Amino acid sequence: MISSIVIGCAVGLILLEGGQASSFGINATVMDVQWSRDDVFRRMSGMEESSLFTSLSPVLGFHYLLGLSSSFPDDLEVNQQCRELLHIFAQRCISYVDCLLQFARPVRICQNCYSEIESLNNTYTNISKENTGNVSCRNVLLRSDRLQLVSVLHRDMNVIWDTADCEKCLTFPLGSFSNDSLYFMASLNQTLSCFDKYDQQGNQSVVCKECKTTYRGLNDLYNRMEKNQTVCFDIEDAMNITRRLWSKNFNCSFPREEIVPVIAVSSFMLFLPIIFYLSSFLHSEQKKRRLILPKRAKSSTSVMNIQDRHS
Numbered sequence: 001m002i003s004s005i006v007i008g009c010a011v012g013l014i015l016l017e018g019g020q021a022s023s024f025g026i027n028a029t030v031m032d033v034q035w036s037r038d039d040v041f042r043r044m045s046g047m048e049e050s051s052l053f054t055s056l057s058p059v060l061g062f063h064y065l066l067g068l069s070s071s072f073p074d075d076l077e078v079n080q081q082c083r084e085l086l087h088i089f090a091q092r093c094i095s096y097v098d099c100l101l102q103f104a105r106p107v108r109i110c111q112n113c114y115s116e117i118e119s120l121n122n123t124y125t126n127i128s129k130e131n132t133g134n135v136s137c138r139n140v141l142l143r144s145d146r147l148q149l150v151s152v153l154h155r156d157m158n159v160i161w162d163t164a165d166c167e168k169c170l171t172f173p174l175g176s177f178s179n180d181s182l183y184f185m186a187s188l189n190q191t192l193s194c195f196d197k198y199d200q201q202g203n204q205s206v207v208c209k210e211c212k213t214t215y216r217g218l219n220d221l222y223n224r225m226e227k228n229q230t231v232c233f234d235i236e237d238a239m240n241i242t243r244r245l246w247s248k249n250f251n252c253s254f255p256r257e258e259i260v261p262v263i264a265v266s267s268f269m270l271f272l273p274i275i276f277y278l279s280s281f282l283h284s285e286q287k288k289r290r291l292i293l294p295k296r297a298k299s300s301t302s303v304m305n306i307q308d309r310h311s
Contacts, residue, residue, distance in 0.1 A: 194214050
């Protein structure tokens with residue numbers, strides 16, 4: 001369709017060159033035309049269609065409007081105060097997304113982005129409740145179309161926050177780390193400092209030996225917090241990184257406490273058949289001893305005595 005419009009413009013220029021007036025009512029003569037017929041076809045062969053519109057528009061005396069109007073009469077229902085709330089909400093979304101990306105790796109969104117998500121939720125609450133005159137910003141911005149962009153954005157922003165379980169390691173309404181979380185971060189910093197200190201010596205076995213107690217304490221603390229459901233994703237990610245450093249980077253390991261009962265039970269099950277057959281063998285020997293019959297003479301004497309008594 002665009003090509004047809006461009007060709008039509010070129011034909012109009014050719015007609016203008018012959019001294020004919022165009023159907024658009026442009027009164028032009030051959031002397032007024034700035035481009036010749038050869039110029040038109042030369043420019044058409046070397047330009048894209050979008051560039052031809054810009055080049056031909058001064059000759060045709062008008063511009064093609066390729067976009068929609070920036071406003072509609074229906075927009076009058078969105079008053080100035082609702083527009084300001086929408087603008088504030090947009091700024092809060094930008095700030096929150098910027099904070100998420102800034103602290104994405106390693107994950108530190110719970111301890112750094114609380115104020116951003118709180119401001120975003122407060123703005124959305126204002127949009128949901130604010131009434132200005134006869135127009136409700138809630139109806140205009142949240143319920144006026146099927147897309148419901150403001151509501152969808154607000155929901156998706158909070159899904160990220162809820163997935164990170166930030167409420168498990170923060171105190172409200174201040175949004176600061178809880179005591180358990182602060183204690184974990186202090187232990188984490190102590191463990192990482194130990195890693196850095198002995199890793200500089202170039203001997204990984206030293207790290208395993210000198211930092212074993214510190215790392216074990218950090219690992220036990222994390223297990224307790226996980227059991228008490230006070231672990232957010234910031235702490236989980238920090239512990240995962242520390243464990244990778246311990247096991248992969250430094251090739252360190254230590255026996256876990258739950259392995260001892262497993263070894264004890266496995267050993268008992270291994271020796272259980274031996275104990276069973278040994279006890280069965282001893283018991284059968286005792287049975288054989290009890291089944292030994294007395295001498296025949298004694299048995300005959302006993303029979304005679306019994307007969308005498310009956311007689």
